[in-house]
Amino acid sequence: MKLAMIGFGQAGGKIVDKFLEYDQRTQSGIVRAAVAVNTARADLMGLQHVPEENRVLIGQSRVKGHGVGADNELGAEIAEEDIDEVQGAIDNIPVHEVDAFLIIAGMGGGSGSGGAPVVAKHLKRIYTEPVYGLGILPGGDEGGIYTLNAARSFQTFVREVDNLMVFDNDSWRQSGESVQSGYSEINEEIVTRFGILFGAGEIGGGDDVAESVVDSSEIINMLAGGGVSTIGYAAEEVEMQNSGGLLSRFTGNGGGTGEDTAHTTNRITSLVRKAALGRLTLPCEIQGTERALLVMSGPSEHLNRKGIERGRKWLEEQTGSMEVRGGDYPVSEPNVASVVLLSGVTNVPRIKELQQVAIEAQDNIDDIRQESETNLESLVEDDEDELDPLF
Ligand code: GDP
The missing domain is CATH 3.40.50.1440 (Tubulin/FtsZ, GTPase domain)
Incomplete structure (x- = not known):
């Protein structure tokens, strides 16, 4: 995008x-x-x-x-x-x-x-x-x-x-x-x-082809309608295969054995959990999120549809949202990463706390301002009001 x-x-x-x-x-x-x-x-x-x-x-x-x-x-x-x-x-x-x-x-x-x-x-x-x-x-x-x-x-x-x-x-x-x-x-x-x-919504000509593309319009839909969003992230280092990319698509999921596939799937689902339950850009309660988008990035041989689908389902259960999308974003880096966009979050104690502290600060600032005005007046004016300013 x-x-x-x-x-x-x-x-x-x-x-x-x-x-x-x-x-x-x-x-x-x-x-x-x-x-x-x-x-x-x-x-x-x-x-x-x-x-x-x-x-x-x-x-x-x-x-x-x-x-x-x-x-x-x-x-x-x-x-x-x-x-x-x-x-x-x-x-x-x-x-x-x-x-x-x-x-x-x-x-x-x-x-x-x-x-x-x-x-x-x-x-x-x-x-x-x-x-x-x-x-x-x-x-x-x-x-x-x-x-x-x-x-x-x-x-x-x-x-x-x-x-x-x-x-x-x-x-x-x-x-x-x-x-x-x-x-x-x-x-x-x-x-x-x-x-x-x-x-993820901007896959250029030179990149590997994604299995389930997240396109720009999907990201726009996720972010539509106002509201507040937070983003989770988790990553794990992986070894890259030189023969990855398109070829591995034709040889089956990840181009590996059944064991590899199960491992790939498990890694993806665990990264999705870590992303959503770990440190979010804005900490909040994820239950009640309106919409969610999962993007899995990494070398294509380490991504598979089954893992993404499982991760997506898990997010549906955790958020209670009916609008959870998932897709992959193949990149040539030795990292498999999961990014979870939680859009339309409303249960955010951090914001309530921020507002509370802000109100206290505002009251303090008003008090201090009033007090210093009174103090300045009593400093500048003589007690019996016997002096007159020049003009
Ligand atoms: P402005 O130039 O008047 O808009 O003020 P700043 O951009 O310096 O905003 C200050 C706030 O931004 C501070 O409260 C910091 O928390 C935050 N801040 C300043 N620089 C950075 C930065 O490089 N990264 C991040 N994440 N926050 C920053």
Whole structure:
């Protein structure tokens, strides 16, 4: 599936950059165009793969290229004021060649948190292609304002996109390591999961033929109708056979013995379980998921229809969903991986907790603001009100 990616803010830009690197490395062909938008010049300059002409600095008259700090209301205002500049970069994208837009942003900051929903709204008004969001939730140790920003941006972003896929930095923090130092691994994790998911719908001429293809329209159906999605992933290293690929199709499943086939099937089903029950991009209760898509990637001799079908059935039982699809994505890498997209999840304690912390932060901020106003007044005014200001 071919995407036009728009990274808004620092996190958004860095992740789009990483997607471009992934695309070049794996030839997945999922990034048809990439744009980075920011109010901070330095963040745009730090990118390595997004073409210079697709880096859009907005809000120069307001913040002079220095960013908006963590003020996401200002981020949203600037995005609205300068939407024509963003559109200018999108005008250079051959939109008829893309299957969907994907807007990526950190939801705890300022530019992306405020600006991403504005761009989503704008794109939905102008184009018929679906508009997806990839929203990054902040780590719990980032502080109240980040949580408040994320909670408000989440509400707005979900409303403006066809589907909001969420990645929670908090659940990916390695123990004893700050989120900051772990970003490059976290970003690698993000692009691997999304790369396989979207890559499955984009099988090029040189690839092995998939047995049960997941095409773009299937992914679009999965993500249709609004809502929130999370993604599971599990992988296992395998040995590659040089004679894999198409030939093995003619010699039976995996080209091996009955034992090999059973082993292949078992590996697939266990990877599906690990993906769905392991660490999801947004931790949640999977029972009650509206729709699910399973993509198995790996060397074709290590994939088989039986395994995928079993994995799919298992997902049906676990989620209670009637719309579970499965397909394979043959790639020449010594890894069999299972990616499970759970679309339309609603039982997400993490979001409820985020909102609770955000409300507390909002109340605290209001209290502190009021208190400092009173304190300032009592500092500046003399006790008996005997002095007059100059004017
Ligand atoms: P903005 O530039 O004002 O939009 O702010 P940022 O993009 O820096 O957003 C800050 C939030 O994004 C923080 O809460 C971090 O949790 C998150 N973040 C920043 N950089 C990265 C990154 O490279 N990867 C990931 N996964 N999250 C990031």
